[in-house]
Amino acid sequence: MNPTPAPDEPKADGLSSTPVRGRDQGQDPAHVPRSVARVTVPRQPASSLDEQVATAMDPPAGLPAEDHLDHPDPSRAADAATVENLLRCWVRENNLPRPGGSVLRIPLDASGNALLVPVRYWSATGWHRFGMPLLESAPQDAPAADAVTVAALLGRESGRHQGADLVGRVANSVAHTADFITDRRRHPDAAQGADLFLTAEQSLLLGHPLHPTPKSREGLSEAEARLYSPELRGSFPLHWMAVDRSVLATDSAWTEQGRVVPADHLTTRLLGDLPLPEHTVPLPLHPWQARELRHRPAVTELLDAGLLHDLGPHGAPWQPTSSVRTVHCSGAPAMLKLSLGVRITNSRRENLRKELHRGVEVHRLLRSGLAKEWQAAHPAFDIVRDPAWLAVDTPDGEAVSGLDVMLRHNPFAPGDDAVCIAALTAPRPYPGRAGVYSRLAEIISRLAAHTGRPTGAVAAEWFLRYLDHVVRPVLWLDGTAGIALEAHQQNTLVVLDAHGWPVGGRYRDNQGYYFRESHRPSLQRRLPGIGSASDTFVSDEVTDERFAYYLGINNVFGLIGAFGAQDLADERVLIAAFRQFLSNASELGSPLPGQLLEAPTLRCKANLLTRLHGLDELVGPVDTQSVYVTITNPLRH
Incomplete structure (x- = not known):
């Protein structure tokens, strides 16, 4: 291949001329940005962020040492991961409250039964950790319900006619996930390539934690999956x-x-x-x-x-x-x-x-x-x-x-550490280390060791830098130009410096733009004829709903949940930090900060129900491509 000379367009466009590592590459990793000093946790007066974190955190609940994602049988680990996804989806899409004890009971009226689910960690933002569920009516020595069984029961309970399709896709996703875990455990060193961007892109072994079939790929044979799967490099x-x-x-x-x-x-x-x-x-x-x-x-x-x-x-x-x-x-x-x-x-x-x-x-x-x-x-x-x-x-x-x-x-040189948030937070098999371990956990642990500060304080500072470098620019674009980005975790990349601190960000996806109808005149002045061929203008009402989901729920709440579920930070501390960030971000002109701060409930994409309705999310009008449900807003709860 004769490589094309690097285009000079980014220099003319300005933004892309910024080095991908960001201008703070040499920043002292112990430096605390101004915004950190503004974070307050209700009812927890403290003189510093470290003290706030220490006083706000309960004694750690302590997840059991044996994590089912570490099961030596890759098929069992893959099945357990899928069960957790299904249960997280069901809890979110039915807005189920936190159980009073350590077991969540999910009634299955259509089957005359119930699922009894051990709760290993309950997340304020939806990234719960569950043990393997048991059927309430099963004998005491009966095995736990596997992913296919759980999918069949939940599909029947929903009353949707796509339940059988869901079961097939769940089985397909489990099989692929098992292959990915098997390969990564056998060849862990091959995952650490010289191209940091590509290494990150190939690290999502388990996929979206709130999708019922994150690795389903219907139509690929086993040999084709080997060639075409990023998880198998x-x-x-x-x-x-x-x-x-x-x-x-x-x-x-x-x-x-x-x-x-x-x-x-x-x-x-x-x-x-x-x-x-x-x-x-x-x-x-x-x-x-x-x-x-x-x-x-x-x-x-x-x-x-x-x-x-x-x-x-x-x-x-x-x-x-x-x-x-x-x-x-x-x-x-x-x-x-x-x-x-x-x-x-x-x-x-x-x-x-x-x-x-x-x-x-x-x-x-x-x-x-x-x-x-x-x-x-x-x-x-x-x-x-x-x-x-x-x-x-x-x-x-x-x-x-x-x-x-x-x-x-392609703005990324091989040494540029630009990683999508989904890859950053994704649990991954890590030989010799038990428990959920992600790139995020690796970074926070290394920073805590380097700076000598508590893990929770480092996590809070990392989160605040992320809000400043990634979330604030997205809010600026909406407030200034009326363009909301579908900035979910796979479309959003954070640029990290040599220490692992966020110093910049990128958005990718030619599909995911919402041009606000209220900004049509100003956008047409900027670019005459805009939207005529691309069909990108959307009502402000739909834009508000989708922007709140993709940036607020999927991206930021998902990141908070990952910090909590992986025992890196107390979610309450990060929720308080996000609340204060939004209060200060209202000056950017986007309606999203006010919406997230004031609404008692939010509209949330329901991946399980979307699957059970048999919808293809790339077909039809934008306001009917997916099923949305109402959930409690953790910023107000």
């Missing part, structure tokens, strides 16, 4: 098609040295020395997708007409990132977001044409001057840009689904 050459220019659909705002580079010029560089038929351009595809597409009538017709040529696999290996379908090659200036018709979690992951338009549109919007404003306020945060794409139409001008690619800037 898969790699593969791209599969190439040559597309006749008469049926090519494309757009590009990718620039080098001040000039726009067409998307097909970029893919030609990636293709290298493979010759092309006359009047065609190269289109990279995921190998699985290339095989599947040959069975689609529209693609067959293009091949038969000589408008599409199958060039086969070619070039250097690419590695899947945490989304499975976005691929990365160390040193390449672009990542590729490929269509992949595999049903991953809830959706078939094929690019929609409006999403391709959206990525380029957001890049142009930021270049219109918005990026410079944002850089002035928050120089260490940026959006990972999606400035170019290629796709195929029929001769009649109809979009051919699944035959496309989005070209994404």
Whole structure:
């Protein structure tokens, strides 16, 4: 592969010119930012953060030494992790209160039974830790209920007709998770690669802790999973098609040295020395997708007409990132977001044409001057840009689904420590160390040892720096421009310095933007015609609901829950810190701080119910793609 020269676009756009490690790289790890001094915990007067943490924390409850995620049988560990996910989903989606004792009883009226669930840790923000459940009516020596049994019981209890589908996907997710744990336990050293970004992307072995089937991938054989799974450190050459220019659909705002580079010029560089038929351009595809597409009538017709040529696999290996379908090659200036018709979690992951338009549109919007404003306020945060794409139409001008690619800037050098929050908090097998152990736990433990400060105080400071470097810039964008980001934990990356402190952040996803309807006039002044092809304007009411979920509940509450469940901090301390941060962030103009501080309840995405309703989250209007439920707001509880 002949690598493309690094684009100079980021320098022109301002934000991306910030070094990925941030300007505080050399900061003293013992330094406490100003915002830490402002944190107060109700009814716990103290003169310093360390004292606040010490006085606010109860004596540690002490999780049992034997964690079922450490079970020597990977299948048992995977099953236990999935059971916990199912139970966490059920507790959240039914807004169940904390039990009075150490056992949670979940009535199963439809089955005339109940689940008795040992509570190992109860989280104010939803990241509970549970032991393996027993059926109340089962004999005393009966084994615990496994994931498939729990899924079948909860599906029946919900009364939804997709219960059988849920059971199948749960079994699929458990099987994949067991393979991932087996491989990582056998080859732990292989996980520590020289490319820190890629290492983080390949570390989510268990997946979303509040999803019933986080590792379900219907359509992949065992051999294909080995090649295409980031958790197994898969790699593969791209599969190439040559597309006749008469049926090519494309757009590009990718620039080098001040000039726009067409998307097909970029893919030609990636293709290298493979010759092309006359009047065609190269289109990279995921190998699985290339095989599947040959069975689609529209693609067959293009091949038969000589408008599409199958060039086969070619070039250097690419590695899947945490989304499975976005691929990365160390040193390449672009990542590729490929269509992949595999049903991953809830959706078939094929690019929609409006999403391709959206990525380029957001890049142009930021270049219109918005990026410079944002850089002035928050120089260490940026959006990972999606400035170019290629796709195929029929001769009649109809979009051919699944035959496309989005070209994404790759701003990360191999030594840049940029990690998505999902990977940071994910439990992982760690040879020789019992209990849940994550990258977050490793960082906090190392910082506590280095600084000589209590673990809880270090965790609180880390959390506050994260709010300042990652959450505050996202609130600024909403308040200033009326753009809310779908900043859930997998879309949000924190940039860490050499010590592990947060010094910056990045957002990625050409799908996840909400342009507020109330800001339509100002956004159209910034970029005339905005939203016409991308379908990105959303009512403020829906935007408020989704922004509160993705940034508030999924991202920040999820991070707080990880700190608590992994015995790194008292959740009450971090909730108090977040409450005070939001009070000070109201000046940014986003309605989210006030909403989170004042609302007694919040609307929350229900991943289990979404699955039981049989919804594909990439299909249909944005306000009906997922099921939302009402939960108690932990900031007010």
